[in-house]
Ligand SMILES: NC(=O)C1=CN([C@@H]2O[C@H](COP(=O)(O)OP(=O)(O)OC[C@H]3O[C@@H](n4cnc5c(N)ncnc54)[C@H](O)[C@@H]3O)[C@@H](O)[C@H]2O)C=CC1
């Protein structure tokens with residue numbers, strides 16, 4: 454199939470390599486210096502575009518893809534205040550998009566394990582959860598999109614929690630808040646840790662990406678799956694259809 458790449462940075466380069474290895478043709482690459490190319494026949498010929506740019510540019514790239522009539526897989530994080538409006542547009546037929554805070558199959562399994570553990574822990578108030586995400590020093594947003602997804606899903610299962618917070622100097626954490634810590638060091642591709650702590654022990658769930666390959670491969674597979682569909686989709690929609698794990702992802 455024909456793929457357009459929006460954002461030719463660390464993820465964009467890897468997506469180009471993996472898309473070609475899987476037999477796809479990359480028909481157009483848009484980066485910060487050629488954003489007028491959304492109007493070209495090359496971009497408009499793409500079956501699906503894949504967008505990995507920055508928190509401040511994702512929304513305009515999504516809208517430009519919709520205007521060009523090209524369905525778009527979006528991995529950019531840090532812009533999701535606008536997600537309800539974009540989802541609404543897709544549901545009204547103005548565009549097609551698949552968004553995920555994390556395209557790695559391992560992280561999507563980790564998300565399922567997190568939901569299961571949180572549901573169990575709802576009945577064990579002696580355990581308090583906390584989350585830490587560790588990423589490379591170039592990352593623009595915090596907490597990571599993945600941490601926000603994990604936190605929202607955990608909070609949804611635990612009656613004693615109603616929001617997440619980041620630590621603030623001099624401020625005592627609220628009893629009903631899940632704390633999310635972020636660490637920026639070196640070139641760490643992405644590590645997420647969820648711990649459940651009691652006075653006598655700690656239970657820890659940890660996912661550690663070894664490289665960005667899992668993210669890029671998942672995004673290319675999502676693009677291949679999105680071809681020919683219309684509406685708004687998540688990784689869960691794709692995984693629940695292509696795997697036989699009934700109820701695990703949605
Ligand atoms: N959902 C997922 O699985 C993953 C999401 N990400 C997210 O993807 C985004 C990009 O990550 P990286 O590739 O590591 O960043 P990067 O900084 O290496 O690349 C971003 C690219 O976007 C380009 N860009 C900036 N403005 C643009 C515009 N208006 N139009 C087109 N391109 C533009 C930059 O020139 C740069 O080449 C980040 O938000 C990151 O958090 C990263 C890895 C996995």
Ligand SMILES: O=C(O)C1=N[C@H](C(=O)O)C[C@H](O)C1
Nearest residue numbers: 530554592597598599642643
């Ligand atoms: O910026 C990154 O690199 C990553 N961003 C995503 C996020 O914010 O969750 C996914 C992955 O952890 C890598």
